[in-house]
Amino acid sequence: MTTTRPDLQAVTQSHTQVAILGAGPVGLMMANYLGQMGVEVVICEKLDTLIDYPRAIGIDDESLRTMQSVGLAEQVLPHTTPWHAMRFLTPKGRCFADIQPMTDEFGWSRRNAFIQPQVDAVMFKGLARFPNVSWRFSRELESFSQQPDGVTLNLKTPSGSREILHADWLVACDGGASTVRRTLNIPFEGKTAPNQWIVIDIANDPLGTPHIYLCCDPVRPYVSAALPHGIRRFEFMVMPGETEEQLRKPGPMRQLLSKVLPDPDNVELIRQRVYTHNARLAERFRVDRILLAGDAAHIMPVWQGQGYNSGMRDAFNLAWKLAMVVQGKARAGLLDTYQQERRDHARAMIDLSVMAGNVLAPPKRWHGVVRDGVTRVLNYLPPVKRYFLEMRFKPMPRYTRGALVAAEGQKNSPVGTMFIQPRVTLEGGEVVRLDEVIGPCFAILAWGNNPCWGLTKSQIAQWQALGCVFINVVAEVQIHQPQDNHPGVIRLGDTQNRIKTWFASQSDSVVVLRPDRFVALTAIPQTLAKKLTSLSCALQLITPVAAHTTPQTTAETEVA
Structure with a gap:
């Protein structure tokens, strides 16, 4: 019998219009939108399957509208709990901030709990609708190079063979440790939180109460969140000197759960993981024919559930522009508006998430005492209560430059904001x-x-x-x-x-x-x-038409 050394095997070469690195939610959404627009797409993922453990637990109305844009909202809804309130509690259990917006200006509930792996699976299944979209799992990116007319990816398969994928454009959705971003030497500035958190998911919810509670306990702050399909998530701050290995043991795990459950032994544990919360933003979102999206471009603490949703905003903002460029309807300069529009808002969401984390776990204990006293007084003021109830503190995207025509001389112009969906x-x-x-x-x-x-x-x-x-x-x-x-x-x-x-x-x-x-x-x-x-x-349309041509009258106006 003869064998062939993997490094001497024939190299397979192929071409696509858009290569997407990473089969997470941002990459899957990009592929669904581009797929429905007829763009050729290949998704490359280093894992052998989609991630199956819960990560994000909050999906907002903007993200559901994005799902709607690719025809998947109705399939996603069964994996959500709409009108999901978020309540901040003092150590004694007093609710000092109740966030339960009941408006639906964008057509969907503003706050929703969800199970991310199930929604990711819906998006992945949706790709089967498009013959122009394909995917390759278990592909390790060994290197890539960029040419004036495209990007070349060198991939390694599980068997050790090599594949070369030539793409006109590359969208890097390869996470916070993005190989593409690091290879391009794009600064990723920000901070890493000093404390880690352990996340514990339990089946057959032992509490059963709805909504999400953030208990600002100065000893060990924690989160208790009701999720769809009878799942309960607890998150506890990991204290100095504790390790993940220690906390996984029955004794420490029981001690953690005894803080929130009367019978910590009678639970059906799904899994537990320790996370580090980062707040970082890439200096650039585009380098010629390579674009960063999602965690590759920005990562933020989980406290406002905006990491996932910011990634969805990236996907929606970038996908339609990339489709226009690929199809020859607009010049490549349109893609510069992606960073112009998304980077500042991503920074604002990072700041909001960091602030929420400081409210939950103040850097100093006396900060928590001040917080509790001030919020007790402010809660008696109706405008303050509405501010929290209606989520007015959440900075909505408002683009002042980019793929738009700014309204001159108009205060509070809606240009650059999302239109309502009644x-x-x-x-x-x-x-x-x-x-x-x-x-x-x-x-x-x-x-x-x-x-x-x-x-x-x-x-x-x-x-x-x-x-x-x-x-x-x-x-x-x-x-x-x-x-x-x-x-x-x-x-x-x-x-x-x-x-x-x-x-x-x-x-x-x-x-x-x-x-x-x-x-x-x-x-x-x-x-x-x-x-x-x-x-x-x-929009940098390829053949813009001037408006000085004689306009039609009402009688002549007709859409061909």
């Missing part, structure tokens, strides 16, 4: 969420008017080529009256009166929505054509 009524009578009508592309939405009025035929053709949806929103009582119909324009009834209310707070009546549902510009019908030309430049 329920709307179709002409056939069906009531749906707004995004179900728009799909994965742009939308030009007008209140009570034809959104194409004043646009040139070439402008309409240009936005059609981008898959743009033209929408006229009217009062719901008008939706069944056909006289306001315009060819190629979708009419929607304002079921909840939210869209009219939104426009009533603005000075403009037309809004252009990006595929990630952020407002790219606002206008009135008479200024829309000119602003669309500016947006074409901001």
Whole structure:
């Protein structure tokens, strides 16, 4: 019998438009969006399967909207608990901060508990819908190089054979210890928390109470979280001198659980792990044809559940831009707006998570005494209570530059913020969420008017080529009256009166929505054509059409 040395075996070579390194949630979401847009994608993952142990436990409304954009929200919902409150408790059990926002401006519950491996599995299963998407597990990245027209990845298989994957673009979603980021020598500045935490997941929840509680105990702070499918998570701070090996032993484990359970021996332990909380941000998110996303670009403490959700924001922001560049609809410079828009908000979420951690476990014991006294007084002030209840402290993404046209001279402009997603009524009578009508592309939405009025035929053709949806929103009582119909324009009834209310707070009546549902510009019908030309430049479209061509009249306006 003859054998072949692995290092002498033939090297397999292949090509793809986009290579994604890492089959975590960010990589899976990127692949789903790119897949539905027809982009060729190969996912490379060093593990032999998806990670099966629980990690993140909180998914917000923005992330569910991202799931909706790739047609997976309904499959994800059974693995969530909506309207999940977060309550901070003093050592004596007094609730000094109750975070339970009940608003749904983006179409979904704002705070939700979830089981990450089950949701990751939904996203992975969703990839089977796209023949242009493939995946390779058990692939170790040995090296990579970048050329003017692409990136070359050298991969090692479990058998020791080599694969060379040529990609036009590489998205590195390879975690906080990113090989790609470190190889590129991109600084990853920030801090590592001085204390570790042990996470304990238990089946058949021995408490059964809903929501999540953060007990600010100065001796040993802990977290108690109810999760879907009868799982309870406890998190305890690891004290100086303790090790993971020690805490795994029956005695110390029983002592920990006795802090929260009357019978710590009668539990069905799933697993326990020790985590270190980091707060770090990459100096750059893009180096030519390589882009960083998720934990490879930023990592943050878990206390506001924003690590996972920030990664989802990265994926949604980057995926539609990358699809446009790959498909030749926009120049590569559009990808620079990814860092412009996402990095500052990632920093804000890191700061919020660090602050929440300091509230839970103050650096000094007297800080906790001050906290308890101040919060007792502030809790009697209704504005303060609303501030916590409605999560107004959470910095929402607001982009002031990038793939948008800033509103000059307007205070509190909605440009650069996420548009609402109310329920709307179709002409056939069906009531749906707004995004179900728009799909994965742009939308030009007008209140009570034809959104194409004043646009040139070439402008309409240009936005059609981008898959743009033209929408006229009217009062719901008008939706069944056909006289306001315009060819190629979708009419929607304002079921909840939210869209009219939104426009009533603005000075403009037309809004252009990006595929990630952020407002790219606002206008009135008479200024829309000119602003669309500016947006074409901001998006770096390959063939922007000027707005000086003679505009159509109302009678002439028609979407081909």
